[in-house]
Amino acid sequence: MNTPRTGSRMEASLPSSSYCSPAHWERERTALLAREWFCIGREEQLAAPGDHVVAEVAGDSVLVVRSRQGELKAHFNVCRHRGAALVAPELDARWKVVSSGGVSAAGTIRCPYHHWTYSHGGELLNAPFLGADDGVCKAELKLYPVAVEAWAGFVFVRLRPPAAPGDRSLAAQTARAASRAGLAAYPLADLRVGHRIEYEVEANWKLVLENYNECYHCGPVHPELCEVVPAFRQAGGNELTWEQGVPHRPGAYTFTRSGTTRRKPFATLTPEEVLLHKGDLVYPNLMISASCDHVAAFVLWPLGPALTRVQCLFLFDAAEMARPDFDPMDAVEFWDQVNRQDWAICERVQRGLQSSVHERGWYAPMEDASLDIRRYLAGVLGDA
Numbered sequence: 001m002n003t004p005r006t007g008s009r010m011e012a013s014l015p016s017s018s019y020c021s022p023a024h025w026e027r028e029r030t031a032l033l034a035r036e037w038f039c040i041g042r043e044e045q046l047a048a049p050g051d052h053v054v055a056e057v058a059g060d061s062v063l064v065v066r067s068r069q070g071e072l073k074a075h076f077n078v079c080r081h082r083g084a085a086l087v088a089p090e091l092d093a094r095w096k097v098v099s100s101g102g103v104s105a106a107g108t109i110r111c112p113y114h115h116w117t118y119s120h121g122g123e124l125l126n127a128p129f130l131g132a133d134d135g136v137c138k139a140e141l142k143l144y145p146v147a148v149e150a151w152a153g154f155v156f157v158r159l160r161p162p163a164a165p166g167d168r169s170l171a172a173q174t175a176r177a178a179s180r181a182g183l184a185a186y187p188l189a190d191l192r193v194g195h196r197i198e199y200e201v202e203a204n205w206k207l208v209l210e211n212y213n214e215c216y217h218c219g220p221v222h223p224e225l226c227e228v229v230p231a232f233r234q235a236g237g238n239e240l241t242w243e244q245g246v247p248h249r250p251g252a253y254t255f256t257r258s259g260t261t262r263r264k265p266f267a268t269l270t271p272e273e274v275l276l277h278k279g280d281l282v283y284p285n286l287m288i289s290a291s292c293d294h295v296a297a298f299v300l301w302p303l304g305p306a307l308t309r310v311q312c313l314f315l316f317d318a319a320e321m322a323r324p325d326f327d328p329m330d331a332v333e334f335w336d337q338v339n340r341q342d343w344a345i346c347e348r349v350q351r352g353l354q355s356s357v358h359e360r361g362w363y364a365p366m367e368d369a370s371l372d373i374r375r376y377l378a379g380v381l382g383d384a
């Protein structure tokens, strides 16, 4: 039996197969990712009636719409007639055609194939040249519904009802981030995207979360970040106080190369909070890092056992963004360096886990938060 020499405070990691096996991925996709609240981005993308986004969630295409009544509505992106994708602008672009379908501000979703037309809420309003005499029962031909809710300006969808017992409401799923890490003091819902970067990381989505959950790696992997936040490399990340926030070095207060910025701190923070860095995550796919003047939000899109798209959204105060001299790049460039260091190390782990000899690894005591992924999966999938 493969046991750690350092004693009982080491905990077994998830087995390597959990990160590599197509069968395990398929189970996570259908039993977890499709049944948990899954973050698809920011509410500002859906500000006005008719605004809509298409999101690929756990292998399914989802259409999220701001309705004429101002509510968020979500449906599987498939027409009930013959199954055409309702919205697929990339196909029109590929074939250089102009689709006659789409989502209107007036309240309709029209399929471009035969013009079956639905309300934003998914009711079938019109099937051209067809009626009840033809056997068209509108009540039975609504768009397939998807649950949708917002928290802190982030939009979440859930494709299917949860399989796991217990409270799996969005409020329960976000409760820890909303309170434990002190993120409540940040005006998250009011922030706006000032910049975004997208990465394709050849690593399992859980490795990205586990890596985010520990700072044992910060000293070896992030020397520049540790210059700004020396606490990250002290004691292997053992003594970090995420609940209160992590202090920067004297004179520094944000995640930029200099540790300073021209942007004002969020008005909701106390002078003490301004000097601290906060962070937390919302399983399964949102990670939040909060500085006093900007928030870096990471939305993970698991695409396969060893492929994860990561959208890094840089959120700022709208008033700061409106200033003529607004420039997000001090934060963006610093984060981009830190992110690349993280993705490179996650890909190394993915590569190592594919080794024929490595059945599982170990979480050290300071990686207790990484161990959290094991608890989370057990709660959702019911695995021991």
Ligand code: FES
Binding pocket: 079, 080, 081, 082, 083, 084, 111, 112, 113, 114, 115, 116
């Ligand atoms: S497939 Fe949509 S109207 Fe025919």
Ligand SMILES: [Fe+2]
Binding pocket: 211, 212, 217, 218, 221, 222, 342
């Ligand atoms: Fe890192």
